[in-house]
Amino acid sequence: MQPFTLKYAFPKGICQAVTPYHFDPAQQLNVLPNGRPAVSDPDLLLAVGTTTSTAGSATHFDD
Amino acid sequence: MTVLILTSEEDVTADMVVAALHGTGTPVLRLDPADLPGKAVLSADYAHGDFDGHLSVNGHVLSMGGLRSIWVRRPGEPAAHAADPSPWLTAETRQALYGMLHSAAARWMNHPRNADQARLKPWQLRVAHLSGFAVPPTVFTTAPRLAREFVEEYREVVVKSASGPPPDDPQVALPTTLIGPDADFAAVAAGPALLQRYVHKRADIRLTCVGTRLFAARKIAEPGQVDGRYGDTGHAWQPVPVPDRIGKSVHEYVTLAGLAYAAFDFAEDEDGIWWFLECNQGGQFGFVELETGQPIAAEVALWLAQHRADRRSR
Ligand SMILES: Nc1ncnc2c1ncn2[C@@H]1O[C@H](COP(=O)(O)OP(=O)(O)O)[C@@H](O)[C@H]1O
Ligand SMILES: [Mg+2]
Numbered sequence: 110m111q112p113f114t115l116k117y118a119f120p121k122g123i124c125q126a127v128t129p130y131h132f133d134p135a136q137q138l139n140v141l142p143n144g145r146p147a148v149s150d151p152d153l154l155l156a157v158g159t160t161t162s163t164a165g166s167a168t169h170f171d172d
Numbered sequence: 173m174t175v176l177i178l179t180s181e182e183d184v185t186a187d188m189v190v191a192a193l194h195g196t197g198t199p200v201l202r203l204d205p206a207d208l209p210g211k212a213v214l215s216a217d218y219a220h221g222d223f224d225g226h227l228s229v230n231g232h233v234l235s236m237g238g239l240r241s242i243w244v245r246r247p248g249e250p251a252a253h254a255a256d257p258s259p260w261l262t263a264e265t266r267q268a269l270y271g272m273l274h275s276a277a278a279r280w281m282n283h284p285r286n287a288d289q290a291r292l293k294p295w296q297l298r299v300a301h302l303s304g305f306a307v308p309p310t311v312f313t314t315a316p317r318l319a320r321e322f323v324e325e326y327r328e329v330v331v332k333s334a335s336g337p338p339p340d341d342p343q344v345a346l347p348t349t350l351i352g353p354d355a356d357f358a359a360v361a362a363g364p365a366l367l368q369r370y371v372h373k374r375a376d377i378r379l380t381c382v383g384t385r386l387f388a389a390r391k392i393a394e395p396g397q398v399d400g401r402y403g404d405t406g407h408a409w410q411p412v413p414v415p416d417r418i419g420k421s422v423h424e425y426v427t428l429a430g431l432a433y434a435a436f437d438f439a440e441d442e443d444g445i446w447w448f449l450e451c452n453q454g455g456q457f458g459f460v461e462l463e464t465g466q467p468i469a470a471e472v473a474l475w476l477a478q479h480r481a482d483r484r485s486r
Pocket of ligand 1: 371373
């Protein structure tokens with residue numbers, strides 16, 4: 110029998126947010142193609158949704 | 173003295189803190205335990221009655237004698253990125269890394285022992301009671317009869333998961349949902365159900381606590397809306413002052429729980445009461461800072477860079 114709580118689960122839809130930044134090992138943070146830190150563009154971070162509380166990775170439920 | 177941040181590379185919320193630490197010239201090492209062994213290298217020696225250890229990654233080096241504080245943000249599983257990962261390799265690597273970090277005299281945000289306990293939702297409700305918060309009636313049960321009786325008593329009831337969506341299926345969402353009186357209560361026997369009285373809310377509240385600093389944000393809810401994270405209503409997070417009573421209860425809560433960082437969720441009802449829903453010991457704050465402009469990352473950086481001993485970090 111399926112556990113009660115899982116009866117309320119639904120598929121999220123494939124979410125393939127392409128993040129237009131990559132990790133820079135020297136600065137230890139993510140940078141945009143122009144070399145500026147990703148955090149210098151708050152609108153972009155909001156748009157890609159990686160800072161929201163549903164963006165948790167599978168190993169993290171502390172949102 | 174160096175700040176150690178345990179998190180994944182793609183964590184841009186951690187970037188906000190790294191940038192703040194760079195801004196104040198505070199040395200920082202960012203490490204994902206998943207990269208150990210491999211990209212990251214560890215060595216700790218326990219000899220001649222003494223202890224020392226080193227961590228390095230991407231050309232950055234940290235010695236345990238120079239470790240100021242540790243921010244456990246979103247660390248991967250130790251050895252997850254190893255060439256031949258296995259549960260055994262993860263266990264060995266966890267021993268090596270966390271054994272070394274616990275041997276050092278550093279402040280933790282948050283201490284793993286306290287973090288583990290703080291993740292237990294039923295315990296959170298108890299601590300919330302003791303801290304003076306209003307807590308909606310809640311039951312966590314494997315007894316179908318008790319679940320049905322709870323719904324008959326409170327009528328409007330939500331179900332939520334205690335641990336989040338199934339970790340083995342990243343495509344599944346499990347939002348808090350209203351259940352009806354005709355729900356299939358027999359299934360409660362197959363898995364504990366966390367049921368809570370629905371709060372008729374006019375807003376969701378997110379309160380982020382960093383050390384002793386509090387940042388509260390409020391987002392208007394649509395009538396009848398349940399999980400504020402799903403379904404865009406067009407309302408944004410706005411900064412709000414923290415009522416005195418709430419501030420006192422938050423301090424009580426984080427002291428009882430031993431937390432240096434915590435993100436609380438509340439539902440604000442029609443009388444303005446903030447009902448405690450949960451306390452996320454590692455809760456995301458990126459979206460709050462970006463929408464409200466509240467300087468949470470700078471406060472986290474400040475806490476990590478401080479010298480002061482904090483009884484909640486040990
Ligand atoms: N009893 C409740 N009444 C009204 N809304 C609720 C209730 N419990 C949860 N919610 C809504 O669902 C969201 C998620 O629930 P929460 O208790 O924070 O668990 P989690 O975030 O771990 O899934 C809350 O932020 C809130 O918007
Ligand atoms: Mg929540």
